[in-house]
Amino acid sequence: MTGTTDVTGTTNTTNTTDATGADGTTGPVIVVGSGPTGLLLAGDFAAAGVPVTVIEKRPHRISNLSRAFVLHARTLEQLDARALADDLEAAGRPLDRLRVFDRLDIDLGTLPSRFRHLLVLPQYEVERALERRAVEAGVEFRYESELAGLAQDADGVTVEVRGPEGRTRAFRAAYVVGADGMRSAVREAVGLPFPGKSVIRSVVLADVRLAEKPPALLTLHAAGDAFAFLAPFGDGYYRVMGWLRGRDVPDREPLDLAEVKEIVRLALGRDFGMHDARWMSRFHSDQRQAPAYRVGRVFLAGDAAHVHSPAGGQGMNTGLQDAANLSWKLAAVLTGHADPALLDTYQAERHPVGRTVLRSSGGIVRLAMAKRPWTLAARAALTTFLNAVGPARRALATQVTGIGYRYPAPRGAHRLTGTRVPDVALAGGGRLYEALRGGRFVLIAPEPYDGRPGYADRLAVVHWASGRRTAVLVRPDGYAAWAADSADAEQIEAALTAHMGARV
Numbered sequence: 001m002t003g004t005t006d007v008t009g010t011t012n013t014t015n016t017t018d019a020t021g022a023d024g025t026t027g028p029v030i031v032v033g034s035g036p037t038g039l040l041l042a043g044d045f046a047a048a049g050v051p052v053t054v055i056e057k058r059p060h061r062i063s064n065l066s067r068a069f070v071l072h073a074r075t076l077e078q079l080d081a082r083a084l085a086d087d088l089e090a091a092g093r094p095l096d097r098l099r100v101f102d103r104l105d106i107d108l109g110t111l112p113s114r115f116r117h118l119l120v121l122p123q124y125e126v127e128r129a130l131e132r133r134a135v136e137a138g139v140e141f142r143y144e145s146e147l148a149g150l151a152q153d154a155d156g157v158t159v160e161v162r163g164p165e166g167r168t169r170a171f172r173a174a175y176v177v178g179a180d181g182m183r184s185a186v187r188e189a190v191g192l193p194f195p196g197k198s199v200i201r202s203v204v205l206a207d208v209r210l211a212e213k214p215p216a217l218l219t220l221h222a223a224g225d226a227f228a229f230l231a232p233f234g235d236g237y238y239r240v241m242g243w244l245r246g247r248d249v250p251d252r253e254p255l256d257l258a259e260v261k262e263i264v265r266l267a268l269g270r271d272f273g274m275h276d277a278r279w280m281s282r283f284h285s286d287q288r289q290a291p292a293y294r295v296g297r298v299f300l301a302g303d304a305a306h307v308h309s310p311a312g313g314q315g316m317n318t319g320l321q322d323a324a325n326l327s328w329k330l331a332a333v334l335t336g337h338a339d340p341a342l343l344d345t346y347q348a349e350r351h352p353v354g355r356t357v358l359r360s361s362g363g364i365v366r367l368a369m370a371k372r373p374w375t376l377a378a379r380a381a382l383t384t385f386l387n388a389v390g391p392a393r394r395a396l397a398t399q400v401t402g403i404g405y406r407y408p409a410p411r412g413a414h415r416l417t418g419t420r421v422p423d424v425a426l427a428g429g430g431r432l433y434e435a436l437r438g439g440r441f442v443l444i445a446p447e448p449y450d451g452r453p454g455y456a457d458r459l460a461v462v463h464w465a466s467g468r469r470t471a472v473l474v475r476p477d478g479y480a481a482w483a484a485d486s487a488d489a490e491q492i493e494a495a496l497t498a499h500m501g502a503r504v
Contacts, residue, residue: 028045028050028051028052028173028174028175028334029045029050029051029052029053029173029174029175029176029177029330029334030052030053030054030055030157030159030171030173030175030176030177031045031052031053031054031055031176031177031179032054032055032056032147032176032177032178032179032180032184032185032186033054033055033056033178033179033180033181033184033302033304034054034056034058034127034131034141034143035127035179035181035302035303035319036068036123036126036127036130036302036316036319036320037179037301037302037303037316037319037320037322037323038054038056038177038179038180038301038302038323039054039127039130039131039133039134040078040082040130040320040323040324040327041177041179041301041323041326041327042054042134042139043082043130043133043134043137043139044082044323044324044327044328044331044439045139045327045330045331046134046137046138046139047133047137047438047439048327048328048331048335048439049331049335050330050331050334050335051138051140052139052140053139053140053141053142053171053173054134054139054140054141054142055142055145055146055147055159055161056141056142056143056144056145057144057145057146057147058143058144059143059144060141060143060144067123067310067315067316068122068123068126068310068313068315068316068317069120069121069122069123069218069231069239069313070118070119070120070121070218070313070316070317071088071092071118071119071121071126071316071317072118072313072314072317072400072401072402073108073111073113073115073116073117073118073401073402073403074113074317074321074401074402074403074405074420075316075317075320075321075402076088076089076113076114076115076119077113077114077115077403077420077423077433077478078320078321078324078477078478079129079320080114080115080423080433080434081324081433081436081437081476081477081478082133082437083437084129084130084133085115087129088119088121088125088126088129089115089119091121091125091234092119092120092121092125092234093119093120093121093217093232093234094117094118094119094120095108095117095118095119095120095217095218096108096109096116096117097109098118098218106396106397106400107397108397108401110394110397111397111398111401111403112403112422113401113403113422113423114422114423114431114433118313118401120217120218120231120232121234122233122234122239123316126316142161142163143164144163144164145161145162145163145164146161146162146185147159147160147161147162147180147185147186147189148160148161148162148168149168149189150176150186150189150190150298152176152190152296152297152298156172156173156174156175156297157172157173157174157175157176157297157298158170158171158172159171159172159173159176174297174334175297175298175299175330175334176297176298176299177298177299177300177301177326177330178298178299178300178301178304179300179301179302179304179319179323180304181302181303181304182194182286182288182303182304182307184300184303184304186298186300186304187290187300187304187305189298190295190296190298191295192290192291192292192295192300193290193291194288194289194290195288195289195291196286196287196288196289196307196358197286197287197288198284198285198286198287199285199286199287199308199309200243200284200285200309201248201284202243202244202247202248202249202251202282202284203241203242203243203282203283203284203285204240204241204242204243204255204259204260204263204280204281204282205239205240205241205279205280205281205282205283206239206240206255206257206260206274206277206279206280206281207233207237207238207239207240207277207278207279207280208237208238208240208257208260208274208275208276208277208278209236209237209238209274209275209276210230210238210272210273210274210275211272211273211274211275212270212272212273213272214230214238214272217231217232218230218231219231219268221267221268222267223266223267223268223269224266225244225245225246225266226242226243226244226245226263226266226267227242227243227244227267228240228241228242228243228263228264228266228267228268229241229242229310230264230268230272237278238274240260240264240274241310242260242263242264242267243263244262244263244266249282250282251281251282251283251284252282253282255280255281255282256280257274257275257277257280260274260277260280261274285308285309285310286307286308287307287308287309287358287361288306288307288308288358289305289306289307289351289354289355289358290304290305290306292347292351293305293322293346293347293350293351293354294343294344294346294347299326299330299343299346301319301322301323301326302316302318302319302320302322302323303315303319305322305350305354306318306354306357306358308357308358308361309361310361314357314360314361314400314402317402318353318354318357318402321350321353321402322350322354324477324478325346325349325350325477326346326350327439328439328475328476328477329342329343329345329346330343331439336501337458337500337501338500338501345407348407348408349407349408353405356399356405360399360400403420403422405420406418406419406420406479407419407479413482413483414480414482414483414484414485415483416470416472416480416483417480417481417482417483418479418480419479419480420478420479420480421444421472421474421478421479421480424444424464424465425464425465425466426444426462426463426464426465427462427463427464427465428463428465429465430462432444432462432474432478433478435460435462436460436474436476436478438457439476440457440458440459440460440476441455441458441459441460441473441474441475441476441481441499441500442459442460442461442462442473442474443459443460443461443462443471443472443473443474443492443496444462444463444464444470444471444472444473444474445461445462445463445471445492446463446464446467446468446469446470446471447463447467449461449471449489449492452493452503453503454503454504455496455500455503455504456504458500459496459500469485469486470483470484470485471483471484471487471491471492471495473495473496473499475499481495481499482495482498482499
């Protein structure tokens with residue numbers, strides 16, 4: 001007999017098993033991958049009282065090598081609902097205007113959000129904040145542990161995990177979420193293809209110091225056959241990304257600083273005196289999407305479900321919004337407050353968003369890399385149109401920042417159903433996204449309705465600061481589940497039962 005640990009993190013004395021059988025314990029959720037998407041998911045599950053274990057093949061450390069550098073408005077709203085946004089805002093640098101193709105100005109200061117900007121902040125800072133929250137909520141982490149196999153049946157999922165000692169153990173969970181990146185072992189284990197193609201090959205990356213400060217917080221431009229992007233880490237180093245048409249070499253080919261400088265000079269006119277590179281690498285950017293985000297009791301989120309070019313800075317943001325959509329639904333099912341059919345809406349709501357992001361980011365890359373006369377003319381015409389037509393420019397801004405997406409609504413539903421609800425002011429001086437903290441539904445009700453007991457801490461009943469008469473039931477992810485312009489108490493109660501189950 002030996003001591004083993006189940007997926008809830010509880011030590012048990014059981015018979016040691018090999019990879020052919022589970023150790024007899026069952027836990028609700030296993031999340032594979034501890035990037036931003038996996039950390040937000042795990043933190044949400046634990047905060048909802050759902051025991052969760054994170055499986056991560058890397059050692060326990062957050063690298064200072066950052067893939068993403070931008071938090072968009074919708075993601076900041078989701079982090080605000082978890083009491084994380086203000087600290088991240090203090091650590092990052094806001095940018096309220098984007099200049100694209102050296103001609104198109106996108107003003108983020110008019111966004112209908114508390115966050116009328118994007119936040120320049122390295123991904124590792126986001127991961128640190130999400131990890132702290134997850135640890136405080138009681139998430140169990142298994143580092144240096146790799147998914148070695150997965151099998152599911154009607155009652156749960158058996159996961160084979162190879163630990164740091166090389167031994168494989170089998171664990172049981174009700175559900176598994178694969179947030180393990182582009183080369184997802186979870187996606188492979190359930191047999192899902194990952195169709196798509198490489199959008200850009202031989203992209204160079206370097207983290208360097210600069211002798212000259214760039215003129216803008218984010219610097220990006222394409223000229224001739226070259227493209228370059230500069231973003232600050234905040235510690236004196238800058239991330240440089242560059243690409244040169246026609247230079248197609250394998251990712252494993254050695255990279256030196258002279259090549260990075262050359263590409264940056266071609267794209268930006270000068271290399272800003274870059275020196276002291278602490279890291280350099282090559283990579284290729286793929287555009288791929290899994291056809292399904294769910295196979296039975298197994299879900300995919302973030303890069304495991306979709307990858308695309310870094311154009312628009314939408315990668316990490318889209319993954320975090322996947323997590324915000326899935327976490328409350330899975331928690332509601334596991335705590336007995338929702339029918340398992342609710343889980344089907346994850347695919348219906350998030351797969352179209354992922355497809356749109358692939359198309360938009362790919363389109364930005366193709367326009368940035370335009371060379372032929374007709375593509376250059378098309379880019380010039382598009383930027384002229386967007387600069388001249390305010391509504392089109394604002395629509396582009398809301399899509400890139402994530403606040404413009406809406407989810408499918410039932411036929412005949414109120415116009416607000418499925419839309420993102422902004423951070424409206426509430427009676428008594430509060431805000432909606434403060435009321436959403438704790439993974440709750442929020443009913444914004446007209447006076448004098450103040451609800452009845454029975455939903456414990458799963459529902460907050462609040463009132464408009466403006467005295468508006470519309471009733472809106474806001475889901476934990478900030479989207480309207482139901483709304484009515486004039487609803488009596490009986491109609492409101494029916495809506496609560498439909499979306500939250502019977503009172504207890």
